[in-house]
Amino acid sequence: xxxxxxxxxxxxxxxxxxxxxxxxxxxxxxxxxxxxxxxxxxxxxxxxxxxxxxxxxxxxxxxxxxxxxxxxxxxxxxxxxxxxxxxxxxxxxxxxxxxxxxxxxxxxxxxxxxxxxxxxxxxxxxxxxxxxxxxxxxxxxxxxxxxxxxxxxxxxxxxxxxxxxxxxxxxxxxxxxxxxxxxxxxxxxxxxxxxxxxxxxxxxxxxxxxxxxxxxxxxxxxxxxxxxxxxxxxxxxxxxxxxxxxxxxxxxxxxxxxxxxxxxxxxxxxxxxxxxxxxxxxxxxxxxxxxxxxxxxxxxxxxxxxxxxxxxxxxxxxxxxxxxxxxxxxxxxxxxxxxxxxxxxxxxxxxxxx
Amino acid sequence: xxxxxxxxxxxxxxxxxxxxxxxxxxxxxxxxxxxxxxxxxxxxxxxxxxxxxxxxxxxxxxxxxxxxxxxxxxxxxxxxxxxxxxxxxxxxxxxxxxxxxxxxxxxxxxxxxxxxxxxxxxxxxxxxxxxxxxxxxxxxxxxxxxxxxxxxxxxxxxxxxxxxxxxxxxxxxxxxxxxxxxxxxxxxxxxxxxxxxxxxxxxxxxxxxxxxxxxxxxxxxxxxxxxxxxxxxxxxxxxxxxxxxxxxxxxxxxxxxxxxxxxxxxxxxxxxxxxxxxxxxxxxxxxxxxxxxxxxxxxxxxxxxxxxxxxxxxxxxxxxxxxxxxxxxxxxxxxxxxxxxxxxxxxxxxxxxx
Numbered sequence: 001x002x003x004x005x006x007x008x009x010x011x012x013x014x015x016x017x018x019x020x021x022x023x024x025x026x027x028x029x030x031x032x033x034x035x036x037x038x039x040x041x042x043x044x045x046x047x048x049x050x051x052x053x054x055x056x057x058x059x060x061x062x063x064x065x066x067x068x069x070x071x072x073x074x075x076x077x078x079x080x081x082x083x084x085x086x087x088x089x090x091x092x093x094x095x096x097x098x099x100x101x102x103x104x105x106x107x108x109x110x111x112x113x114x115x116x117x118x119x120x121x122x123x124x125x126x127x128x129x130x131x132x133x134x135x136x137x138x139x140x141x142x143x144x145x146x147x148x149x150x151x152x153x154x155x156x157x158x159x160x161x162x163x164x165x166x167x168x169x170x171x172x173x174x175x176x177x178x179x180x181x182x183x184x185x186x187x188x189x190x191x192x193x194x195x196x197x198x199x200x201x202x203x204x205x206x207x208x209x210x211x212x213x214x215x216x217x218x219x220x221x222x223x224x225x226x227x228x229x230x231x232x233x234x235x236x237x238x239x240x241x242x243x244x245x246x247x248x249x250x251x252x253x254x255x256x257x258x259x260x261x262x263x264x265x266x267x268x269x270x271x272x273x274x275x276x277x278x279x280x281x282x283x284x285x286x287x288x289x290x291x292x293x294x295x296x297x298x299x300x301x302x303x304x305x306x307x308x309x310x311x312x313x314x315x316x317x318x319x320x321x322x323x324x325x326x327x328x329x330x331x332x333x334x335x336x337x338x339x340x341x342x343x344x345x346x347x348x349x350x351x352x353x354x
Numbered sequence: 355x356x357x358x359x360x361x362x363x364x365x366x367x368x369x370x371x372x373x374x375x376x377x378x379x380x381x382x383x384x385x386x387x388x389x390x391x392x393x394x395x396x397x398x399x400x401x402x403x404x405x406x407x408x409x410x411x412x413x414x415x416x417x418x419x420x421x422x423x424x425x426x427x428x429x430x431x432x433x434x435x436x437x438x439x440x441x442x443x444x445x446x447x448x449x450x451x452x453x454x455x456x457x458x459x460x461x462x463x464x465x466x467x468x469x470x471x472x473x474x475x476x477x478x479x480x481x482x483x484x485x486x487x488x489x490x491x492x493x494x495x496x497x498x499x500x501x502x503x504x505x506x507x508x509x510x511x512x513x514x515x516x517x518x519x520x521x522x523x524x525x526x527x528x529x530x531x532x533x534x535x536x537x538x539x540x541x542x543x544x545x546x547x548x549x550x551x552x553x554x555x556x557x558x559x560x561x562x563x564x565x566x567x568x569x570x571x572x573x574x575x576x577x578x579x580x581x582x583x584x585x586x587x588x589x590x591x592x593x594x595x596x597x598x599x600x601x602x603x604x605x606x607x608x609x610x611x612x613x614x615x616x617x618x619x620x621x622x623x624x625x626x627x628x629x630x631x632x633x634x635x636x637x638x639x640x641x642x643x644x645x646x647x648x649x650x651x652x653x654x655x656x657x658x659x660x661x662x663x664x665x666x667x668x669x670x671x672x673x674x675x676x677x678x679x680x681x682x683x684x685x686x687x688x689x690x691x692x693x694x695x696x697x698x699x700x701x702x703x704x705x706x707x708x
Contacts, residue, residue, distance in 0.1 A: 002386055002527040025636055026387050026404070031380030032356055037453070050380070053407045056638070057674055078702070097636035099391070103702060108690065117680045121673065123633030126686060127701065131693035142695045147702065173356040279477030282379055282451035284410070319475065320411055320674035326471045332480060336462065339485035341496045347481065348432070348457060348501065 003029045006065055006165045013168065013201055014066060015161055023069040023098050025055035027062060028165055032173040032312070035281050038293075042300055045310040047179070048277075048293070049170060052285055052318025056118065058239075059166065059191060059316045060090035064152065066162030068094035071150035077101060078149045082136035085115050085239060086317060091152050092122035103149070105129060105136045114324070115238075154246050160194040167198025170312055171208040178202075178209045181305065183313040185291035186215040186224065186262065187240030189251035191316065196254035211312075213260035215251060216295030218288075222264040224251060236267045236325065239288035239317060261299070269294040271329055274319075284319030284326075292316075357383045360419055360519045367522065367555060368420060369515055377423040377452050379409035381416060382519055386527040386666070389635050392647075396654055399664040401533070402631075402647070403524060406639055406672025410472065412593075413520065413545060413670045414444035418506065420516030422448035425504035431455060432503045436490035439469050439593060440671060445506050446476035457503070459483060459490045468678070469592075508600050514548040521552025524666055525562040532556075532563045535659065537667040539645035540569040540578065540616065541594030543605035545670065550608035565666075567614035569605065570649030572642075576618040578605060590621045590679065593642035593671060615653070623648040625683055628673075638673030638680075646670075 003009070005024025007016060031050045039046045051059035068091070071079050078101040081091045088104045095102035102124040106116070108131070116126060129136055137153065144151035152159070171178050178199055184192050192215045202208050217225055221233030221241050230243030245251065255262055270287055273294040278284045292313040299305050319326060337343050357363070359378025361370060385404050393400045405413035422445070425433050432455040435445045442458045449456035456478040460470070462485070470480060483490055491507065498505035506513070525532050532553055538546050546569045556562050571579055575587030575595050584597030599605065609616055624641055627648040632638045646667035653659050673680060691697050 003383075024387075026385030029357075029383075031409075033378075033380050050409070053409070055385075055404070055407070055636070057672070093632075093636035093638070095636075096633055105698070106688065114677055114681065116686050117677055117684070118638060118674070120684045120686050121629070121632040121638055121680050122636055126688040127698060128688035128690045129693045129698065130690070135693050139693065139695060139698060143699055143702070146695070147699055149702070275475070278447075278475040279450055282409070282447035282449075282476055284447070284472060284475055318411070318672075318674060320472070320672060323468055323471055323677065326475050327468065330471070330474045332470055332474050334460065334480040334482035336482045336484070339483045339489050339493065341493060341500070344459070344481060344483065344493060345497055345501055348497070348503070 006062060006162060007069060010165050010168055015070070015158065020073045021069050021098065023065055023072065023094060025061065025093060025097055027054050027065050028169060030054060030169065032170060033283065037280050043307045044305065045308060047312045048283065048315050049166065049312060050283060050285070050315050052315060056089045056093045057318035057321050058086040058090065059163065059314070060086045062165055063159030063162040064090035064094045067152045067156045067158040068098050068100065070158045071152070072098045072100060076148060076150040078103060079152045080105065080140045080144055080149050081151065081153045082106070082133065082140045083153070086321070087153065088116065088119040088124060089122065092119040092124035096122045103127060105140050107132045107136050154188055154190045160190060160197065163191055163194035164198030164201065166314065167195045168202050171202050176206065176208055178211045179310045179312040180211060181214050181309060181311045182211040183214045183216065183292040183296050183311060185240050185288050185316055186217045186251065187242040187245065187288065189224065189245035189247040191314070192254050193247045193250035196258060210258060213254045213258040214295060215255065215262045216291045217262065217264050218270065218291060219264045219266045224248060224262050225264045237270050237288035237291055239286055240291060263295050263298065265291050265294040265298060269298065273297065275329060283315070285315040286317035286319055286321050287325050289315040289317050360416060360516060361423060364519050364522055369424070369512065374427045375423050375452065377419055377426065377448060379415065379447060379451055381408050381419050382523060384408060384523065386524060387637065391634050397661045398659065399662060401666045402637065402669050403520065403666060404637060404639070404669050406669060410443045410447045411672035411675050412440040412444065413517065414440045416519055417513030417516040418444035418448045421506045421510045421512040422452050422454065424512045425506070426452045426454060430502060430504040432457060433506045434459065434494045434498060434503050435505065435507045436460070436487065436494045437507070440675070441507065442470065442473040442478060443476065446473040446478035450476045457481060459494050461486045461490050508542055508544045514544060514551065517545055517548030518552030518555065520668065521549045522556050525556050530560065530562055532565045533664045533666040534565060535568050535663060535665045536565040537568045537570065537646040537650050537665060539594050539642050539670055540571045540605065541596040541599065541642065543578065543599035543601040545668070546608050547601045547604035550612060564612060567608045567612040568649060569609065569614070569616045570645045571616070571618045572624065572645060573618045573620045578602060578616050579618045591624050591642035591645055593640055594645060617649050617652065619645050619648040619652060623652065627651065629683060639669040640671030640673055640675050641679050643669040643671050
């Protein structure tokens with residue numbers, strides 16, 4: 001039978017009542033793929049959950065389907081968010097599906113328009129204000145307090161409710177058991193908080209066990225690691241370039257309760273894993289996604305993860321979301337040859353396959 | 355339990371023996387989504403199968419997992435193809451996963467390098483030859499005949515075997531019944547041939563019934579519609595810009611046997627449906643994908659499809675594959691406003707939501 005999305009699959013665990021519309025773009029049910037080569041190489045039992053196969057290409061769809069369904073249930077006709085990336089795409093797609101208007105507020109100037117193209121395709125209206133990103137976020141908060149408009153940024157509590165379903169799926173996919181370690185990239189820290197909530201709830205219902213939560217920030221925006229707000233966060237992993245995480249306290253609770261760890265990885269380590277994952281296992285994820293695997297590799301090198309540990313790393317977004325990083329990172333330098341079979345065959349035989 | 359890919363799910367229907375490696379990136383199991391608004395608007399029961407959620411973002415993964423698994427089974431260490439698009443991405447990803455070398459041969463010059471970035475990330479080696487696309491295809495055929503290298507272009511018969519699983523999934527997702535009409539974009543005509551093969555095999559095994567096959571070419575490359583090779587095919591839908599389809603005869607058989615139809619749609623009709631699908635239902639597919647829906651809409655207007663017909667349209671690729679068309683097609687023109695709550699609220703209230 002058809003998978004009909006998260007709200008139907010996990011309705012007993014979600015804030016759903018008889019008035020909640022069963023909104024869906026068939027989000028969730030994402031693959032859990034065992035990395036056979038890296039498992040052998042690293043001596044652990046390693047899986048990735050490829051959240052980039054969600055409808056808009058990132059894990060944001062899990063939270064957004066819940067947030068937009070509740071907005072519709074409550075009679076809202078418009079949703080609003082401040083975002084220049086994955087959140088705006090997810091908000092716009094689910095608003096379109098639900099028949100709601102979607103407004104995306106962005107700071108003026110310096111916006112990579114490519115990132116917004118997806119939201120625009122889904123019919124979102126874009127408002128650019130004369131201010132920075134914090135001003136845009138403050139603006140959407142204020143508007144949602146005074147107008148009949150629902151805020152769907154991560155402060156919307158239904159976002160975490162939807163996102164926690166990722167933990168349910170992992171337990172289901174592993175035959176009813178949580179892994180030993182759950183590794184995630186950390187930006188706003190909402191996802192690590194949501195996963196931990198999900199693991200706890202599922203363990204209570206189904207005795208799945210609990211993982212240790214390992215979160216990884218990018219070095220240039222490692223607010224939680226250094227316990228201080230980063231004024232000008234910088235990293236190539238734009239999806240986690242956040243200097244003052246909204247769910248900071250929830251993330252700390254998840255780390256403490258699970259006996260977990262927060263750590264940082266460099267852009268170099270992230271990009272190295274980004275290339276290695278694609279060329280070794282055939283999986284192409286957004287750069288930020290690869291912070292999870294890069295972090296696990298770092299902790300393995302430091303002897304912090306025992307042999308044979310079962311690790312699930314969340315790959316938060318699709319590599320196709322950020323084609324420019326791919327092009328910069330792996331420049332295409334075709335070998336130019338004459339239209340001559342022998343020349344091509346000779347070349348192929350002569351090149352040592354790396 | 356975990357979905358473990360097409361080869362495991364449908365092994366009784368595929369050329370698999372005890373020596374075939376169970377290669378997988380968890381391809382297949384793609385969503386079948388009911389288009390509620392368009393169903394109401396058009397008076398039919400309309401679904402799309404979103405093949406863009408496959409691992410590399412297109413339906414090509416279905417055929418490629420089978421072709422690369424057989425190459426590995428047969429002891430091949432290298433696969434080769436001529437492609438500048440989705441085929442090269444799929445070939446490179448599965449070769450990486452299988453531990454094989456992948457060589458992509460392209461014609462010199464005029465190649466949109468963005469399209470190749472994905473294959474390069476997956477570790478493919480790119481050879482550019484001094485010739486056109488036909489020369490590149492002839493080259494890889496010759497090389498594969500004389501060297502121990504497996505050709506994975508669509509002439510590889512395992513490609514269609516893997517692709518036919520899309521038909522199985524549709525029947526399974528519709529509770530054991532084929533739809534009345536199956537609509538597909540037609541480029542090389544391999545997919546329509548593979549789906550028809552799949553529907554026939556599943557009907558024989560499980561009495562699922564058979565659909566009528568409706569194929570749609572782009573006007574500028576409508577070789578089958580006009581029964582003539584198009585020397586210089588032109589369409590914005592690059593994934594079906596093919597003037598001499600490789601599976602022409604198989605497609606004609608599918609059309610005849612199923613009492614189906616082949617038709618053409620204009621670039622304007624394709625782009626119109628591309629925008630409408632995203633902004634109405636929240637689904638972002640590659641432009642070529644939308645030829646299937648555009649064709650159904652054309653036939654509805656012409657009275658060729660009865661009320662309440664159950665139609666499944668295949669959306670062959672992910673919209674993120676071709677971000678430039680999105681940007682050109684839906685230019686981002688943000689409204690610029692001061693950082694002032696009242697101004698923003700006034701604007702939102704004043705704009706009529708279209």
